[in-house]
Amino acid sequence: MYLSFEQLTKRYGEVTALQDVTFGVERSEFVSLLGPSGCGKTTTLLLLAGFEQPTSGRILLEGRDLSELPPEKRGVGMVFQHYALFPHMTVAENIAFGLVHGVTKRFSRSEAMSRVDRLLDMIDLAPLRKRKPAELSAGQQQRVAIARSLAPEPRVLCLDEPLSALDALLRERLRLEIRRLQRELGLTVLYVTHDQEEALAISDRVVVMNQGKILQIGTPWEVYDRPATRFVAGFIGKGSLLDGEVVATGGQIVFKVTSGAKMAVPADCWCGASPPRAGHRLGVLLRSERVRVTLSNDEDGRSDSSRLGLSGRLEEVEFLGAQCRLQISGPAGNLVATAPAAEIGAWQARLGSKVTVFGRVDDVRLVPW
Numbered sequence: 001m002y003l004s005f006e007q008l009t010k011r012y013g014e015v016t017a018l019q020d021v022t023f024g025v026e027r028s029e030f031v032s033l034l035g036p037s038g039c040g041k042t043t044t045l046l047l048l049a050g051f052e053q054p055t056s057g058r059i060l061l062e063g064r065d066l067s068e069l070p071p072e073k074r075g076v077g078m079v080f081q082h083y084a085l086f087p088h089m090t091v092a093e094n095i096a097f098g099l100v101h102g103v104t105k106r107f108s109r110s111e112a113m114s115r116v117d118r119l120l121d122m123i124d125l126a127p128l129r130k131r132k133p134a135e136l137s138a139g140q141q142q143r144v145a146i147a148r149s150l151a152p153e154p155r156v157l158c159l160d161e162p163l164s165a166l167d168a169l170l171r172e173r174l175r176l177e178i179r180r181l182q183r184e185l186g187l188t189v190l191y192v193t194h195d196q197e198e199a200l201a202i203s204d205r206v207v208v209m210n211q212g213k214i215l216q217i218g219t220p221w222e223v224y225d226r227p228a229t230r231f232v233a234g235f236i237g238k239g240s241l242l243d244g245e246v247v248a249t250g251g252q253i254v255f256k257v258t259s260g261a262k263m264a265v266p267a268d269c270w271c272g273a274s275p276p277r278a279g280h281r282l283g284v285l286l287r288s289e290r291v292r293v294t295l296s297n298d299e300d301g302r303s304d305s306s307r308l309g310l311s312g313r314l315e316e317v318e319f320l321g322a323q324c325r326l327q328i329s330g331p332a333g334n335l336v337a338t339a340p341a342a343e344i345g346a347w348q349a350r351l352g353s354k355v356t357v358f359g360r361v362d363d364v365r366l367v368p369w
């Protein structure tokens with residue numbers, strides 16, 4: 001493994017910011033740390049960069065324990081949400097700064113200038129090279145900050161919520177740009193975000209964290225489709241997450257939800273580590289795009305062996321563009337469904353109606369409580 005975090009724990013007095021955090025990053029991999037505020041994402045980066053020391057555990061980069069190295073010798077580049085460009089320097093001088101006052105290696109003036117030219121081309125800012133930061137838009141400033149951190153060829157690039165100060169459209173455009181740069185240069189990136197959509201869109205793998213601990217590590221599809229815990233199921237993606245109970249196990253898992261609806265699903269619908277036991281509570285996840293909703297008059301709402309039927313009342317229809325999202329309340333809990341706007345947009349006139357949400361057996365996911 002190129003970069004390894006081994007049983008990393010960090011305490012600040014009474015606060016445990018990280019507990020036993022262990023994961024690895026391959027060379028040229030893009031890994032996101034995803035979790036709510038205060039879960040320990042930034043602390044992980046600060047320990048890697050050497051700005052904080054772990055209480056216990058260690059970090060290895062290419063097999064070498066980083067605790068032996070001061071921050072300036074680690075080869076870790078950092079970009080923060082609030083980029084600190086030097087206001088009195090031009091764009092080109094800002095990017096060149098890390099090269100001339102280099103940390104990983106020292107570059108001659110001519111080498112430095114040709115690297116700056118190449119980076120300016122890559123971030124599409126060559127014509128603005130003589131401007132000062134105050135003469136740039138927020139998105140342009142952030143691109144300069146990224147180019148500046150890339151200039152000295154860091155062994156690992158850490159990006160801490162680099163886009164969260166920007167508007168939604170710019171965020172989407174810049175995240176594509178960051179991904180393109182990462183691929184072109186073969187960069188190893190650790191990317192911190194609390195935005196699940198951003199993490200899923202940009203990463204090779206996602207590390208989901210909460211309260212200083214890792215809950216799941218996987219590809220975007222794995223954490224979305226097979227969340228390992230109830231927290232991950234609720235934090236990532238949209239869906240109905242219902243309170244359920246295991247009735248029986250064997251070749252299949254039989255469960256019931258609080259409304260009484262019961263169903264048998266294949267054992268591989270279970271996303272947890274150790275198998276569930278009869279009587280255990282579990283979370284029943286139905287992703288919003290995989291359920292079908294009918295007005296109850298249209299169809300009988302009972303479950304059968306191929307689908308789980310949940311009745312409810314249509315509370316809200318949100319128009320999202322191509323799709324609409326339905327918010328439904330029912331005896332099993334709050335339900336969410338999405339469907340093409342062309343099919344259900346007109347349901348805005350049916351608020352308060354009885355509806356039935358159907359989940360097919362293979363689309364049900366059961367998660368540890």
Ligand code: ATP
Pocket residue numbers: 012015016017035036037038039040041042043044194
């Ligand atoms: P955010 O998304 O809000 O930046 P985060 O996931 O990056 O959050 P951290 O900044 O790593 O979270 O903080 C983890 C925990 O450690 C939090 O409870 C925080 O209050 C605490 N913490 C961080 N730095 C210190 C410090 N210097 N002294 C005391 N507690 C700290």
